[in-house]
Amino acid sequence: MPARNAVLEDALAEARETYARRRPESRRLHEAATEVLPGGNTRSVLFHGPFPFTAVSGEGCRIRDADGHVYVSMIGEYTAGLFGHSHPAIRAAVLRALEAGVNLTAHNPFEARFARLVRDRFPSLELVRFTNSGTEANLLALAAATVATGRRTILGFHGGYHGGLLTFAGGGSPVNVPHRVILAPYNDADAAAALARDHAGDLAAIILEPMLGGGGCIPAALPFLQRLRALADETGALLVFDEVMTSRLAPGGLQEATGVIPDLTTLGKYVGGGMSFGAFGGRAAVMAAFDPRRPDAVPHAGTFNNNTLTMSAGIAALEEVYTPGVATAHNEAGDALRRALNDAAASRGLPLQVTGRGSMMAFHFAPAPPRDAAEAAAANQPLKELLFLDLLERGWYIARRGMVALSLLVEDAERAGFHAAVEEFLDLRAPLIRDAVADAPLPAAAAGV
Ligand code: PMP
Numbered sequence: 001m002p003a004r005n006a007v008l009e010d011a012l013a014e015a016r017e018t019y020a021r022r023r024p025e026s027r028r029l030h031e032a033a034t035e036v037l038p039g040g041n042t043r044s045v046l047f048h049g050p051f052p053f054t055a056v057s058g059e060g061c062r063i064r065d066a067d068g069h070v071y072v073s074m075i076g077e078y079t080a081g082l083f084g085h086s087h088p089a090i091r092a093a094v095l096r097a098l099e100a101g102v103n104l105t106a107h108n109p110f111e112a113r114f115a116r117l118v119r120d121r122f123p124s125l126e127l128v129r130f131t132n133s134g135t136e137a138n139l140l141a142l143a144a145a146t147v148a149t150g151r152r153t154i155l156g157f158h159g160g161y162h163g164g165l166l167t168f169a170g171g172g173s174p175v176n177v178p179h180r181v182i183l184a185p186y187n188d189a190d191a192a193a194a195l196a197r198d199h200a201g202d203l204a205a206i207i208l209e210p211m212l213g214g215g216g217c218i219p220a221a222l223p224f225l226q227r228l229r230a231l232a233d234e235t236g237a238l239l240v241f242d243e244v245m246t247s248r249l250a251p252g253g254l255q256e257a258t259g260v261i262p263d264l265t266t267l268g269k270y271v272g273g274g275m276s277f278g279a280f281g282g283r284a285a286v287m288a289a290f291d292p293r294r295p296d297a298v299p300h301a302g303t304f305n306n307n308t309l310t311m312s313a314g315i316a317a318l319e320e321v322y323t324p325g326v327a328t329a330h331n332e333a334g335d336a337l338r339r340a341l342n343d344a345a346a347s348r349g350l351p352l353q354v355t356g357r358g359s360m361m362a363f364h365f366a367p368a369p370p371r372d373a374a375e376a377a378a379a380n381q382p383l384k385e386l387l388f389l390d391l392l393e394r395g396w397y398i399a400r401r402g403m404v405a406l407s408l409l410v411e412d413a414e415r416a417g418f419h420a421a422v423e424e425f426l427d428l429r430a431p432l433i434r435d436a437v438a439d440a441p442l443p444a445a446a447a448g449v
Contacts, residue, residue, distance in 0.1 A: 007432075008382050008383065008386070008432050008435070008436050009382070011386055011429070011432060012382055012385060012386055012389075015385075015386055015389040015390060015393075016049060016050050016389065018389075018393065019050060019389055019392065019393070020050045020051070022067065022069070023051075023053055023065065023066075023067045023069075024067065025054075025066040025067045026051065026052070026053040026054045026065060026066045026067055027051050029054045029066055030051040030052060030054070031051075040052075044164075045078065045214075045399075045401075048385075048388070048400040049385075053065045053066065053067070053069075054066040057085075058073070058084075058085030058086065059084075059085055059086045060084050060085065060086060060409045061073055061076075061084050061085070061407050061409035061410045061411075061414060062085075063085065063397065069395070070395060071392065071395050071396060071397035072395060072396055072397065072410065072414050072417070072418070073085075073397050073407065073410075074391075074396055074397060074398045074404045074405075074406070074410065074414075074418060075397060075398055075399045075403060075404060075405055076405040076406060076407035076410070077269075077274065077405075078214075078245075078269070078399065078403070078405060079213070079244075079245045079248060079269045079270060079360065079405040080268070080269035080270050080272075080274055080277075081270070081274055081405075081407050082248060082269075082270035082274075082317075082322065082359075082405075082407055082408055083270065083273060083274055083317065083321060083322075083407065083408060083409075084407045084408065084409035085409075087274075087321065087408075087409075089316045089317075089320045089321050090273045090274060090313050090316055090317065090321070092316070093273060093312040093313045093315060093316035093317075094273075094275070094309055094312060094313050096312055097110070097308040097309050097311070097312035097313070098309070100308065101308075102307070102308055102309065103307075104308065107306065108306060108308050108311065110306075110308055110311030110312050110315060111130070111306040111311050113311075113315055114130075114311045114312075114314045114315050114318075115128050115130070117314070117315060117318045117319060118267065118271065118279060118281075118314070118318065119281065121251065121252055121253075121318065122243070122247065122252050122253050122255060122256070122265055122267070122281075123252055123255055123256050123261050124241070124255055124261045124262050124263070124264070124265045124281075124282050124283075125265060125281040125282060126281070126282065126283055126284040126287065127281055127282075127284050127287035127288070128279050128280070128281030128287070129279065129280060129281060129287070129290060129300060129305070130277070130278065130279050130302075130305045130306060130310075130311075131277075131278035131279060131280065131302060131305060132276045132277070132278055132302060132304050132305065132307075133163065133268060133276060133277070133278045134162075134163055134242075134244035134266060134267070134268025134269060134278045135162070135163025135164050135165060135166070135278070136163070136278050136302070137163075137244065137266040137267060137268055137278035137279055137280040138162040138163050138166050138207070138240075138242055138244075138266050138280070139163070139165065139166070139177065140280045140300060141205075141207075141240050141264045141265075141266050141280040141282075142154055142166070142179060142204070142205055142207065142240070143298075144238075144264060144280065144286055144287070144289060144290075144298075145204045145205035145237070145238040145240060145263075145264065145286075146179075146204045146205075147289050147298055148204075148238060148285075148286045148289065149203075149204045149205075149236065149237065149238065151201075151202045151203060151204040151237070152179070152180050152202055152204060153179075153180045153181075153182060153199045153202040153203050153204060154179045154180065154181050154182070154203075154204060154205050154206075154207060155181075155182050155183075155184065155192065155195060155196055155199070155203060155205070155206045155207070155237070156168045156181055156182070156183050156184075156206075156207050156208065157183060157184055157185070157186045157192075157208050157212075157373075158171065158183050158184070158185050158186060158372065158373040158374065159186055159212050159215035159216070159218070159372065159373025159376065160183075160186070160207070160208055160209060160212065160215060160242075161209070161212075161213065161214040161215060162207060162209075162242050162244075162266075165177045168181070168183055169214070169215060169373065171183065180202070182195050182199060185372045185373070185374065186208070186212055186215070186218060186220070186224075186371070186372040186373060187218070187220060187221055187224050187371045187372050188224075188372065189223065189224045189227035189228065189231075192206070192227070192228060192231065193227065193231055196231050196235050196237070197235070200234075200235045200236075203235045203236070203237040204237060204238065205237055205238045205239075205240050205264075206228055206231065206232050206237050206238075206239050206240065207240040207242060208220070208228070208240075208241065208242065209241070209242045209243070209244075209245065209246060210225060210241055210243065210246050210253075210254035210255065210258065210260070211245075211246050211249070211254060211356070211357055211360070212373070212376075213244075213245035213246065213360065213403075214245075214401070214403070215373050215376065216355065216362045216364060216370060216373070216376035216401075216402075216403075217355050217356035217357070217360050217361050217362035217403060218355055218362075218369075218370055218371060218372065218373075218376060219355070219356070219357050220254075220258075221371075222258055222260075225258055225260040226260055228260075229260050229261075229262075232263065238262075238263040238264055238282075238286065239262040239263050239264075240262055240263065240264045240265070240266065240282075241253075241254070241255055241262035241264075241265050241266070242266045243255065243265050243266065243267055244266055244267060244268035244269055244278070245268075245269060245360065245405075246357075246360075247265075247267050247269075247271065248269070248270055248322070248327065248331075248358075248359060248360075249331055249357050249358040249359065249360065250327060250328070250331065250358070251324035251327045251328060252324075253265070254357075262282065263282050263283050263286065264280060264281070264282035264283070264286060265280070265281060265282055266278070266279070266280045267279040267280070267281075270317065270322070271314055271317065271318070272310040272313060272314045272317070273310070273312075273313025273314050273315075273316055273317035274313065274317075275307075275309050275310040275313045275314070276304065276307075276310060277310050277314065321408070322408070326408070330358070330359050330406070330408060331357070331358030331359050332358075333359070333406070333412075333415065334356075334357075334358040334359035334360070334361065334406050335357070335358055336415075337361070337406070337415050337418070337419065338354050338355075338356055338361045340419050341354040341361075341419060341422055342354050344419065344422060344423050344426060345426060348426055348427070348430060349434075350426055350430060350433050350434065351365060351366060351367045351433065351434070351437040351438075352364070352365055352426070352433065353365075353366055353368065353369040353370070353379075355369045355370065356404075359405060359406040360403070360404070360405050360406075361403070361404045362401070362402050362403045362404065363384060363387060363398075363402040363403075363404075364376060364379040364402070365379050365380040365383040365384065365433060365436065365437050366378065366379035366380070366437065367437065379437075380436045380437050382436065383429075383432070383433060383436055383437070384400075384401065384402040385400070386429065386432075387402065387425060388400050388402070390425050390428070390429070391421055391422075391425065394421045394424070394425075395421075396417075396418055396421050
């Protein structure tokens with residue numbers, strides 16, 4: 001275990017050194033991968049210094065790395081791994097699909113049954129279509145909005161993430177699709193309204209996550225969502241909720257929990273039982289554009305859109321495992337853990353905020369919970385790396401960016417163990433945390449959401 005260091009940089013250097021020393025096989029695999037993948041990577045989020053570890057197997061909520069270390073996964077495949085790594089119901093569903101034969105090149109009995117389960121669960125969905133990822137779902141939803149409105153401008157929010165080609169963190173990404181995008185600060189309805197009115201004649205869609213996920217598990221204030229609903233109605237734009245992550249936070253997603261019903265919704269992650277998955281859907285009048293019986297139908301191709309493995313796993317996921325009652329209980333457990341973690345920091349007088357809702361949460365080393373991307377960015381970042389590395393050494397795997405997504409296999413014992421590990425971190429690192437955050441600029445607004 002690393003000794004207490006006076007200076008954060010020293011502590012980090014030591015933690016990185018310990019990490020590297022204990023993972024020679026992961027280092028070897030990473031170096032070999034760099035010969036065929038840029039930086040040894042084909043999924044940006046998984047990269048971290050000094051080099052990312054390789055997981056060789058997983059069971060329940062635990063994974064084993066190439067050097068034999070076992071971790072409890074507290075990140076659960078960034079919300080897609082809600083069912084852990086070996087859920088019997090999901091395995092059985094995949095086997096059923098395999099036994100029926102894959103790649104049938106035709107409609108199969110799973111897809112409409114799965115579509116009905118998805119449609120019936122989320123209030124905004126009248127009709128739905130499947131894709132292979134959340135990224136694709138958002139690309140299609142925005143395309144549908146431009147087709148339905150005949151307009152081009154998209155209002156998004158700083159810190160929003162809607163897939164690799166629709167990243168609004170840091171103001172955008174060079175690989176974003178070339179929509180006309182205008183961005184407002186999250187949780188700032190006045191700014192969104194002013195921007196929307198400036199572009200009212202051309203506004204096709206207002207897209208947001210009803211809680212920023214990758215942007216730091218920052219919930220939207222209810223009046224913010226309500227005003228965006230009114231703004232969409234006023235301007236004739238479609239309100240699109242990206243519930244790729246947040247749909248797990250209540251039986252019918254955050255749209256059900258908040259009562260704010262979007263025109264279109266995108267889904268992904270766990271809904272396909274942990275297989276490759278995405279979906280978009282909403283008002284029948286908008287989705288009808290994709291009806292191939294129409295002479296003017298808009299095409300939406302995709303070889304794997306109805307692949308039997310995802311369809312079958314998704315049916316099991318919604319019908320057998322993540323039932324409404326399970327969803328409610330799981331998120332209550334997450335709320336309790338988040339409160340306990342915040343209490344652990346507050347009782348030590350430490351500036352750590354755990355934001356989020358239900359089974360998703362994120363750590364911010366800041367004096368007050370951030371309400372938007374700028375406030376999240378103002379929190380201390382090196383401390384997050386130290387937390388990540390210190391927790392790994394104790395056998396707990398969270399996202400490098402400080403995010404936690406609880407799988408159903410993380411039960412009472414794991415939640416208690418994680419709480420204890422974070423308390424140990426806080427006790428060991430208390431002076432560092434106090435010094436580092438005292439030096440940081442205070443967020444502009446200090447009130448919680
Ligand atoms: N939207 C949100 C809110 C997400 O968190 C993600 C993935 N992290 C996506 C879209 C993209 O989904 P996928 O990775 O399946 O393309």
